[in-house]
Structure formats: structure tokens, C-alpha cells
Amino acid sequence: MVRRRRREVSPEIEVESPSSAVVFDAELLNREKEIPARFVWPEDEKPTPDADEELKVPLIDLAGFLSGRPEASEDVARLVGEACGKHGFFQVVNHGISPELVTAAHRCVEAFFSMPLREKQRAQRKPGESCGYASSFTGRFSAKLPWKETLSFRFSPSSSLVQDFFVRTLGDEFRHFGEVYEEYCEAMNKLSLDIMEILGMSLGVGRAHFREFFNANDSIMRLNFYPPCQKPELTLGTGPHCDPTSLTILHQDDVGGLQVFADGRWKTIRPKVDAFVVNIGDTFMALSNGRYRSCLHRAVVNRDAARKSLAFFLCPALEKVVAPPGRLVGPASPRAYPDFTWSALLEFTQKHYRADMKTLDAFSQWIQGTLRKQEDDFLSLALSHSISGLQGCRFLRGARVKLWSFHAFLIWQRAPVAINGGGGWWRRRPRAPGEAAAKGKDKGCLLPHAANSTQNSIKHWLI
Numbered sequence: 001m002v003r004r005r006r007r008e009v010s011p012e013i014e015v016e017s018p019s020s021a022v023v024f025d026a027e028l029l030n031r032e033k034e035i036p037a038r039f040v041w042p043e044d045e046k047p048t049p050d051a052d053e054e055l056k057v058p059l060i061d062l063a064g065f066l067s068g069r070p071e072a073s074e075d076v077a078r079l080v081g082e083a084c085g086k087h088g089f090f091q092v093v094n095h096g097i098s099p100e101l102v103t104a105a106h107r108c109v110e111a112f113f114s115m116p117l118r119e120k121q122r123a124q125r126k127p128g129e130s131c132g133y134a135s136s137f138t139g140r141f142s143a144k145l146p147w148k149e150t151l152s153f154r155f156s157p158s159s160s161l162v163q164d165f166f167v168r169t170l171g172d173e174f175r176h177f178g179e180v181y182e183e184y185c186e187a188m189n190k191l192s193l194d195i196m197e198i199l200g201m202s203l204g205v206g207r208a209h210f211r212e213f214f215n216a217n218d219s220i221m222r223l224n225f226y227p228p229c230q231k232p233e234l235t236l237g238t239g240p241h242c243d244p245t246s247l248t249i250l251h252q253d254d255v256g257g258l259q260v261f262a263d264g265r266w267k268t269i270r271p272k273v274d275a276f277v278v279n280i281g282d283t284f285m286a287l288s289n290g291r292y293r294s295c296l297h298r299a300v301v302n303r304d305a306a307r308k309s310l311a312f313f314l315c316p317a318l319e320k321v322v323a324p325p326g327r328l329v330g331p332a333s334p335r336a337y338p339d340f341t342w343s344a345l346l347e348f349t350q351k352h353y354r355a356d357m358k359t360l361d362a363f364s365q366w367i368q369g370t371l372r373k374q375e376d377d378f379l380s381l382a383l384s385h386s387i388s389g390l391q392g393c394r395f396l397r398g399a400r401v402k403l404w405s406f407h408a409f410l411i412w413q414r415a416p417v418a419i420n421g422g423g424g425w426w427r428r429r430p431r432a433p434g435e436a437a438a439k440g441k442d443k444g445c446l447l448p449h450a451a452n453s454t455q456n457s458i459k460h461w462l463i
């Protein structure tokens with residue numbers, strides 16, 4: 001049974017219900033001579049053996065910064081700023097996170113992914129949700145399936161979300177997993193906020209700006225497990241993408257496979273057991289008004305050894321409006337992206353668009369399209385109310401024709417004015433992203449929640 005879904009933005013988005021999807025069991029698949037076509041990536045995206053060249057990302061020693069030495073903080077802010085202005089990747093050492101905690105987190109990855117598939121599927125990711133277990137996203141994508149299994153769960157500071165997830169989905173015997181990952185995510189959260197302080201300094205907006213912005217956050221922890229593959233040159237563990245999130249702190253095991261697209265080719269970030277790999281995501285690129293780059297990266301697999309990585313994705317509180325500080329916007333640097341909420345961007349990546357290297361641009365276009373449709377519906381609704389109000393006024397009959405033609409004019413012109421839902425009087429609608437800044441009057445513009453924009457959000461937009 002193929003479930004028809006609303007026209008999606010990404011061509012290979014979910015075409016069948018999970019129950020009828022192919023199951024990704026690498027052990028079984030590796031006994032076949034060939035890997036199934038769905039796991040074979042297009043020629044221009046296949047891994048290239050020459051990508052073994054190392055990307056020398058800055059190795060930032062946080063000891064001085066964490067001990068509060070001012071000159072160390074300036075140095076760190078400069079080095080991080082240089083890296084983020086180039087490829088958006090750097091590594092941190094002397095970060096204050098215990099090696100024992102990292103080892104325990106990796107041990108739990110091994111324990112979970114070595115369980116029988118049926119056991120893992122007790123935590124199965126539900127369609128449209130970002131949490132849960134996924135075996136290569138079968139049932140979610142119809143092509144370019146990644147050679148990996150993942151387990152993702154939400155984290156918010158000082159909450160029991162992580163423990164609750166493990167006990168609720170897998171049972172009380174997994175409480176220990178919850179404790180390990182709760183502690184790991186709290187440590188990631190602290191490190192993320194320290195890095196946000198450094199990023200604020202490097203952008204000249206002060207230590208506190210981004211630390212406060214992310215103090216409350218709704219982040220995602222993802223465990224990646226990449227089984228060995230007998231045809232590593234045909235498939236990918238994680239396809240080319242920019243993280244849609246704000247900041248990623250990744251710990252990879254000693255197998256290696258993380259590659260970054262820099263200087264026109266794929267380069268490898270070699271594993272360093274005492275370091276975390278840090279990269280900027282799309283949401284922080286928007287917060288920096290495009291100053292810092294969310295960078296293209298991917299993960300390749302190999303035929304000999306399974307690979308594991310722990311990815312902590314720092315994300316804003318769901319409904320917090322993502323907009324750059326005023327100091328980063330001006331006539332020489334107009335708004336690069338519209339305001340949005342993380343919940344809207346997350347929903348876009350989970351229901352409508354497979355995150356790749358153009359997610360933020362696709363998201364901006366998508367919400368504009370959704371907004372136009374909502375606005376047309378709203379104007380028709382508002383107008384039909386006005387018309388019915390005019391019905392009884394005979395002498396105003398002529399006005400009805402004028403009003404309909406004016407409505408047609410509005411839709412055609414998309415004039416930056418519109419009827420408000422209440423008093424029927426005109427208000428200037430905030431301008432399109434970038435238009436106001438071009439005239440040096442940027443106030444930003446709040447785009448409604450993308451996927452579930454309602455009359456309220458239109459009203460909010462229009463009033």
C-alpha cells in the first residue's frame with residue numbers, strides 16, 4: 001500500500017508506510033553479492049577514495065578560556081572566528097568533559113545497536129518525528145538510503161527528557177542508558193553554552209548574547225551507528241548536508257569517516273579521541289546573518305569496521321524567534337534570512353524536506369509559498385465576510401464589484417497592504433525579507449510557523 005502524501009518539497013520523501021518499507025539489516029545485506037539499489041548513491045555523490053586528504057581544522061585548547069584568563073579568551077575567539085568564517089569546523093580539547101563519560105556513552109551505543117532489530121524497533125521513530133530509532137530511514141526516503149542506524153532523542157537542560165525517553169520506549173532495564181546520556185547531554189549543554197560565549201565574542205556582540213539565547217534550549221542527541229559495508233564505494237553513511245541545527249558537537253570513534261567539503265573537494269577530519277568536532281549549523285548561520293558558514297559534510301563507511309559517532313545538536317527553544325542581533329544587520333549587511341522558529345525548521349526537515357546543503361534556502365522559499373497561499377485564503381475569507389456584510393446594502397451593490405476587483409488587484413499585486421481580520425482597515429504588512437533592509441528600515445519580518453500556519457499567524461503577520 002503506497003500512502004499518498006501531500007506534494008513534498010524533496011522528491012524522495014516518504015513514499016510508503018513504514019510497515020511496507022524495506023528493512024535495513026546490514027548483516028543480512030552484507031551476505032548479498034550486491035547492495036540494494038536504494039542504497040546506491042548517484043555518481044556525483046558517491047564517495048571518492050582520494051578524499052583521504054586531511055582537513056586541518058584548528059585545534060582549540062579551551063583550558064585558558066575555561067579558567068577565565070582574558071588573553072586566552074581573546075585568542076580562542078579569534079581562532080574560532082577564523083574557522084567559522086571559512087568552513088565552519090573546529091576541534092576543541094581540554095574541554096572539561098571526562099573521558100570516562102565519553103567511553104560510557106560509546107559503550108551504550110555498542111550495546112544498543114548490537115541488540116536484535118525487533119528490540120531496537122521498540123523505540124522506532126514515528127513518521128514526521130525527529131526522535132526514536134531509525135534503520136536507514138527505510139519508509140522515510142525512497143532513494144539514496146544512508147548506510148546507518150540512528151537513535152535520536154530530545155534534551156532540555158535540567159529536565160528528565162532523556163531518562164524518560166529510554167524508560168518509556170525501552171523499559172526500566174534501560175534506565176542506566178538514560179542516566180549515562182542524561183549526564184552526557186548536560187555536559188554537552190555546558191560546553192555548547194561556553195562555545196556560544198566564544199562565538200558571541202568573535203562576532204563582536206558580547207559573551208552573553210548567544211549564551212542567553214540558548215540558555216533554554218530544545219536540543220537533539222543523535223547516536224550514529226554505521227555497520228561495515230561490502231561496497232563502501234557505492235553508498236554513504238550520512239549524505240552530503242549542512243546541519244539545520246545551531247551547533248553540533250560530535251565525538252567520533254577511532255574508525256574515521258567524517259568528511260568536510262572544503263576548497264572544492266572532500267577532506268577527512270581524522271579522529272582524535274580527546275577532542276570534540278564542532279561545527280556551525282544553518283540556524284546559527286541565520287543568527288550570524290550569514291557571517292558564519294554552515295558547512296557541507298558527510299560520513300563515509302568502510303568494509304572492515306563498524307563506526308560510531310555521538311552528535312549533540314544544540315537547538316533553540318522551539319518557539320524562540322531566530323533573528324540576528326541588530327549589530328550584525330545594516331545597509332552593508334542586509335538580512336540574509338527571514339525570522340523563523342526552530343520548531344518550523346525542524347518540522348520542515350522531518351515532514352517536507354530531506355536536509356541537504358540548501359535546506360535554509362528551500363525553507364525560506366517554502367514558507368513564503370505557504371504564506372502566499374494562507375494570505376490568499378485569508379483575503380478571500382475576509383472579503384467574503386465584507387461582501388456578505390454589504391449584501392443588505394442595496395445602494396452599495398456597486399461597491400461589491402469594486403471590492404472583488406480590488407481583491408483581485410491585491411492578489412495580483414501582492415501589495416504590502418492587506419485587510420486585517422478585525423476592523424476592515426488597512427495596515428502595512430511587514431516587508432519581504434531583505435526589502436526593508438535595502439531601504440535601511442529593517443525591522444525584520446516574522447514569518448508564521450511554516451507547516452501549520454493558521455489564520456492566527458496570518459492575522460499576526462497582517463496586523
Ligand SMILES: C=C1C[C@]23C[C@H]1CC[C@H]2[C@]1(C)CCC[C@@](C)(C(=O)O)[C@H]1[C@@H]3C(=O)O
Nearest residue numbers: 146238239241243244245313349350354355
Ligand atoms: C534536525 C536534524 C535533522 C537531521 C538530524 C538533525 C541534524 C542533522 C540532520 C541530518 C543528519 C542531515 C542529513 C540528512 C538526515 C536525514 C540524516 O541523514 O540523518 C538529517 C537528520 C534527520 O532529518 O533525521
Ligand SMILES: O=C(O)CCC(=O)C(=O)O
Nearest residue numbers: 224238257258299309311
Ligand atoms: O557521523 C559523522 O561523522 C557525521 C554525522 C553527521 O553529520 C550528522 O549526524 O549530522
Ligand SMILES: [Fe+2]
Nearest residue numbers: 241242243297
Ligand atoms: Fe551533520
